[in-house]
Each structure stands twice: as C-alpha cells, then as structure tokens.
Amino acid sequence: MNRFTITNLPLTGLKLITRQGMGDNRGFFSRVFCADELAAADWIKPIAQINYSSTAQRGTVRGMHYQDQPQAEMKLVTCIQGEVWDVAVDLRMGSPTFLHWHAQALSAANNHAMLIPEGFAHGFQALTDNVQLLYCHSAIYAPELEKALNVRDPCLSIAWPIPISELSIRDAEHPLIDAKFKGVGL
Numbered sequence: 001m002n003r004f005t006i007t008n009l010p011l012t013g014l015k016l017i018t019r020q021g022m023g024d025n026r027g028f029f030s031r032v033f034c035a036d037e038l039a040a041a042d043w044i045k046p047i048a049q050i051n052y053s054s055t056a057q058r059g060t061v062r063g064m065h066y067q068d069q070p071q072a073e074m075k076l077v078t079c080i081q082g083e084v085w086d087v088a089v090d091l092r093m094g095s096p097t098f099l100h101w102h103a104q105a106l107s108a109a110n111n112h113a114m115l116i117p118e119g120f121a122h123g124f125q126a127l128t129d130n131v132q133l134l135y136c137h138s139a140i141y142a143p144e145l146e147k148a149l150n151v152r153d154p155c156l157s158i159a160w161p162i163p164i165s166e167l168s169i170r171d172a173e174h175p176l177i178d179a180k181f182k183g184v185g186l
Helices: 035-041
Strands: 004-008 015-019 022-024 027-029 049-055 061-067 075-081 083-090 101-107 112-116 120-126 131-137 146-148
Touching: 004 035, 015 035, 061 083, 075 083, 075 101, 075 120, 083 112, 083 131, 101 112
Parallel strands: none
Antiparallel strands: 004 015, 015 112, 022 027, 049 131, 061 120, 061 146, 075 112, 075 131, 083 101, 083 120
C-alpha cells in the first residue's frame, strides 16, 4: 500500500509529496520517509542528515540556501507544526526554468512535503507563529560549500505572501544575482 501521492510541480524534478495518514480517535500515524516509495520521486540516495528547525514568529523568512558540488543535496521538507510558504528556486545551469521559483503551502494539517532536487535553492516564510520543520537531506552539510541567494533579489521577484517581519542579518546580506552567476552544474 502506497503511503505517498507524488505530484510533479512546474519545475522539473520538484515534487509535492502528500502523505496518506492513518488515524482514529487516538490520533494518527503518517510515514515521513520511505526509500522504496520515494524512489518513484527520484530520491535514490540514502538520507545523510535530518535537521529540525523552529521559527517563532509569523512573517519570518529563512533562505534561500543551497550547497554546491560535490555536496549538492536533495531535500524533503516537512512542516510538523504550523504552516509555511515553502519556496524552491531552480539554479541548474542550462535548465529551461533557470532562476524560476515555485512555492507550496506546507502545514501540519495538509500533510504535504516538498521534495527539492539537487541544484535548487530553498527557503520559506512562516505563515503562523511557532513553525517547526523537519528536513531530510541526501548530503552532509558542508559549510565551505554552502551558498545562498538574497530573498529580496529583484532578479528572482519572489512574491512573499505576507510582509517579512524577521530576516537574519546573514540572509539579508547575501549578494544579489549578477551577470557572472551561471548557476549550479550537476
């Protein structure tokens, strides 16, 4: 029995994963990850790392982070409390959707996750207070290969759904895209 529905999103390789929960009067059970089932969504590597984040304030934006080669990573992002507007930007060199972005509402209530392929930047905005996210990564974090886009970059024109209330100094200072930016080779 499949516990996931996999939906292709407008950017090639980007997937919406809808989990099929089982519940009764005690609560519910939902599988977070299954290598066999997610192989159909092109997740073929083992999970190298699982991270957890907590965001206190509605309107906070985190992102747009990615890792360069050889530590480019897939991410499976799940909201386990509250709601976020999850954003992925295609950075793949030569992709027909290079620098295009797509966003999905992820929440504890809708049981959705976004599977983000290698070569994409990722970020989100908290749509509620006290958001908690769980991330499965296909590669170990390598600080020397971490890169980011500026969440306010006019080249991206990400339409954040509510005013940005909090943004780290680090995320606010990421450089804007210029003519030298060619993307990520895979």
